[in-house]
Amino acid sequence: MSALLGVDSVTKVFGGVRAVDGCSLEVAEGTVTGLIGPNGSGKTTLFNIVTGYLRADSGQVQFDAHRVTGTDPGRLYRMGLSRTFQQARVFPQLSVLENLVVAAGYGWSQLFSRRVSRGDRAQAEQLLEEFRLAPVADLLAAELSYGQRKLLEFAAVLMSSPRLVLLDEPTAGVNPVMIETMERHIRSRHAAGITFLVVEHDMTFVMRLCDPVIVLDAGKQIFSGQPAEVQANPQVLDAYLGA
Amino acid sequence: MTRWGLGRGGGFFLVLVALPLFGLQHWVVNLLVFVLMYATMSSAWNLVGGFAGYPSLGHAAFFGIGAYTMALMFHGDVLGSGYEPFIMLPVIALVAAAIGVPIALVSMRTRADVFAIVTITFLFMVQTLAFNLRSLTGGSQGISLPIPPFDAATFERPFYYVLVLLLAVAMLLTFGALHSKVGLALVAVRADEDKARGVGVRVTGVKVLAFSVSVGLTAMVGAVWSYYESFIYPQFAVDPLITIAVVLMTFLGGRATLWGPVLGAFILEAGQQTLAYRLGGSQFYLIAYALVFLVIMLVLPRGILPTLEDRLRMRRRAREVDGAQTPAVELLASDEDKVALPHGGRP
Ligand SMILES: Nc1ncnc2c1ncn2[C@@H]1O[C@H](COP(=O)(O)OP(=O)(O)O)[C@@H](O)[C@H]1O
Ligand SMILES: [Mg+2]
Numbered sequence: 001m002s003a004l005l006g007v008d009s010v011t012k013v014f015g016g017v018r019a020v021d022g023c024s025l026e027v028a029e030g031t032v033t034g035l036i037g038p039n040g041s042g043k044t045t046l047f048n049i050v051t052g053y054l055r056a057d058s059g060q061v062q063f064d065a066h067r068v069t070g071t072d073p074g075r076l077y078r079m080g081l082s083r084t085f086q087q088a089r090v091f092p093q094l095s096v097l098e099n100l101v102v103a104a105g106y107g108w109s110q111l112f113s114r115r116v117s118r119g120d121r122a123q124a125e126q127l128l129e130e131f132r133l134a135p136v137a138d139l140l141a142a143e144l145s146y147g148q149r150k151l152l153e154f155a156a157v158l159m160s161s162p163r164l165v166l167l168d169e170p171t172a173g174v175n176p177v178m179i180e181t182m183e184r185h186i187r188s189r190h191a192a193g194i195t196f197l198v199v200e201h202d203m204t205f206v207m208r209l210c211d212p213v214i215v216l217d218a219g220k221q222i223f224s225g226q227p228a229e230v231q232a233n234p235q236v237l238d239a240y241l242g243a
Numbered sequence: 244m245t246r247w248g249l250g251r252g253g254g255f256f257l258v259l260v261a262l263p264l265f266g267l268q269h270w271v272v273n274l275l276v277f278v279l280m281y282a283t284m285s286s287a288w289n290l291v292g293g294f295a296g297y298p299s300l301g302h303a304a305f306f307g308i309g310a311y312t313m314a315l316m317f318h319g320d321v322l323g324s325g326y327e328p329f330i331m332l333p334v335i336a337l338v339a340a341a342i343g344v345p346i347a348l349v350s351m352r353t354r355a356d357v358f359a360i361v362t363i364t365f366l367f368m369v370q371t372l373a374f375n376l377r378s379l380t381g382g383s384q385g386i387s388l389p390i391p392p393f394d395a396a397t398f399e400r401p402f403y404y405v406l407v408l409l410l411a412v413a414m415l416l417t418f419g420a421l422h423s424k425v426g427l428a429l430v431a432v433r434a435d436e437d438k439a440r441g442v443g444v445r446v447t448g449v450k451v452l453a454f455s456v457s458v459g460l461t462a463m464v465g466a467v468w469s470y471y472e473s474f475i476y477p478q479f480a481v482d483p484l485i486t487i488a489v490v491l492m493t494f495l496g497g498r499a500t501l502w503g504p505v506l507g508a509f510i511l512e513a514g515q516q517t518l519a520y521r522l523g524g525s526q527f528y529l530i531a532y533a534l535v536f537l538v539i540m541l542v543l544p545r546g547i548l549p550t551l552e553d554r555l556r557m558r559r560r561a562r563e564v565d566g567a568q569t570p571a572v573e574l575l576a577s578d579e580d581k582v583a584l585p586h587g588g589r590p
Contacts, residue, residue, distance in 0.1 A: 073441040091434040102427045105443035111424050160443060
C-alpha cells in the first residue's frame with residue numbers, strides 16, 4: 001500500500017509555541033487512521049497545514065504523490081482532500097440542501113446555472129437519505145442541533161467525492177446515539193473506498209474504528225501502530241499522564 | 244421564482260413607468276429621479292455589502308468615476324437629440340467595472356472593518372485626484388457638460404426613464420444572483436469565507452465579480468447624474484455622503500434581499516428630498532441620518548424586510564407544530580445533544 005498522504009518534517013511555530021515540531025507521518029490509502037494526542041499536541045494545527053489553511057514554517061506535504069505544500073484549500077478540496085472542523089462549520093444562512101450543493105466543488109461554467117438544479121437535488125438526495133437529513137432538507141442550517149450540524153458538515157464534504165477526509169473530533173459534544181451514527185457513516189464510506197484520518201479523544205471510539213493509530217505529543221509523532229499496542233506503549237502513557 | 248414575485252416586480256415597474264404621465268410637479272419628478280438613483284446604487288451596493296458581506300465605503304468613488312467619464316466624453320460637445328450620453332452608459336459601466344477588478348483584488352484580501360477603511364481610503368484618493376488633476380477635471384472650478392436639449396415641460400423624463408431602466412437592470416442582476424450559484428457562493432462567503440474556500444467555492448472569483456458589477460452600475464448612475472446636473476464639482480461628484488446614504492438605505496430595507504435596498508432608498512431619499520424641499524435645502528438630513536442609523540441598530544438590526552420575513556417564518560413554523568407530526572419538527576425535538584456525556588463504561 002502506498003501513502004495517500006505524506007507529512008515530512010513539518011514545523012509550525014506560533015510566537016514561542018512549537019505547535020507542530022518536525023512532524024512526519026503517513027496515511028496509507030484505504031485506512032481509517034486515528035490521530036490522537038493530549039490537548040495542545042498540535043493535531044488541529046497539523047490538519048490546518050495539510051489542508052492549506054495554514055502555511056508551514058518548514059517541511060513538505062504530499063497528497064496522492066503530488067507535492068501540495070502551501071496549496072490553496074479550494075484546490076486541495078477539488079483534488080479530493082477534504083476536512084471537517086473541530087467546531088462544526090456549516091453555513092447557517094443556507095438551507096441544509098444548499099449546504100450540500102455549495103460544497104459540490106462546481107466550476108466557473110456552473111456558477112451561472114440554477115441555485116439548486118434538479119441534478120444537484122438528485123446528487124444531494126442520496127446523502128440526505130443516508131444521513132437522515134432529508135426531513136430537514138429545507139430548514140436553515142442555523143435551525144439544526146449541534147449534532148445535526150456535525151452530520152451536515154460531514155455529509156457536505158462528501159459531495160465532491162473525496163479520496164481522503166480529515167475529521168477533527170467528529171464526536172466531540174454530541175450525544176451517544178449521534179456518536180454511533182457518526183461511526184456507522186465513517187464505516188460505510190470507508191467501505192465505499194474513502195480513506196480517513198480521524199482526530200478523536202474518545203478512546204473506545206478510536207479503538208473500535210481506527211487502524212493504525214498515530215500518537216502525537218508536543219507536535220511530534222511518538223507512536224504509530226495497531227490500536228491494541230497503543231495503550232501498552234510506555235511513551236504514550238507518559239505523554240498522557242504528563243510524566 | 245413565484246408567480247407572486249413576478250407580479251410584484253411587474254407591478255412595481257408598471258407603476259414607475261406610468262408615474263410621470265400623471266402631470267406631476269417638477270419637484271416631485273426631480274425627487275423621483277434622485278430616489279431612483281439611490282435605489283439603483285443601493286441595489287448595486289447590496290451585491291457587495293449585502294450578499295458578500297463586504298461593507299464597501301468606497302462606492303462613491305465609482306459614482307465620481309462615472310460622472311467624470313461622462314463629463315470628459317461630452318465636455319464641449321454639441322448634442323443632437325440629447326440621447327447620445329445615455330448611449331455611452333454601457334461603455335462607462337465597463338470602464339468602471341474594469342477599474343473595479345484590481346481594486347477588488349487588492350481590497351478584498353482584507354475583511355470587515357479593515358476593508359471598510361481600505362475602500363474609504365480609495366474614495367479619498369479619487370476625490371483628491373478630482374481636485375488636483377485640473378487639466379482633466381477642472382479642479383474645484385468644476386467641469387461642464389452640454390445642456391440637455393430636452394423640452395422644459397418634461398425635462399426630467401428622459402433621465403427618469405433611463406434610471407428606471409438602470410434600476411431594472413440592477414434588480415434583475417440581483418435576482419439572477421439570488422437564483423443562481425453566484426448567490427449561493429456569495430452567501431457562503433458572507434457566512435464563513437474560509438470554510439467556503441475549503442469546500443471549493445470560487446471565493447475570489449465571485450467576490451471580484453460582485454464588486455465589479457456593483458461598481459459598474461454605480462458608475463452609470465454617476466454618469467446620468469452628471470448629465471442631469473450639467474456641471475459637476477469634486478466635492479459633490481466624489482462625496483462620502485453618497486456612500487453613507489447608500490449603506491444606510493440598504494441596512495434600513497434589509498441587506499441581501501432583492502427589495503430591501505429599494506425600499507430603503509424610497510423611504511430615506513423621498514423623506515430627505517421632501518424635507519429639503521419643505522425646509523429649504525437644510526442640512527437637517529445629516530441629523531436625520533444619524534437618528535435613522537440609531538433606530539436601525541436598536542430596533543431593526545437586520546432591516547425591515549428580513550425582520551418581517553422572520554416573523555412570517557416563525558408563524559408558519561408555529562402552525563406546523565399545531566398541525567402535529569411534521570417530521571422535521573419531530574427530528575429537531577428528539578435531538579438533545581450538545582450534552583457532553585462521559586464516554587466511559589461503553590463496550
Ligand atoms: N492560531 C494560533 N495562534 C497561537 N497559538 C496557537 C494557534 N493555534 C494553535 N496554537 C497553539 O498550538 C498548540 C497546538 O494546538 P492545536 O493544534 O489546536 O492542538 P490540538 O488540536 O492537538 O489540541 C497549542 O499550544 C495552541 O495553544
Ligand atoms: Mg484540536
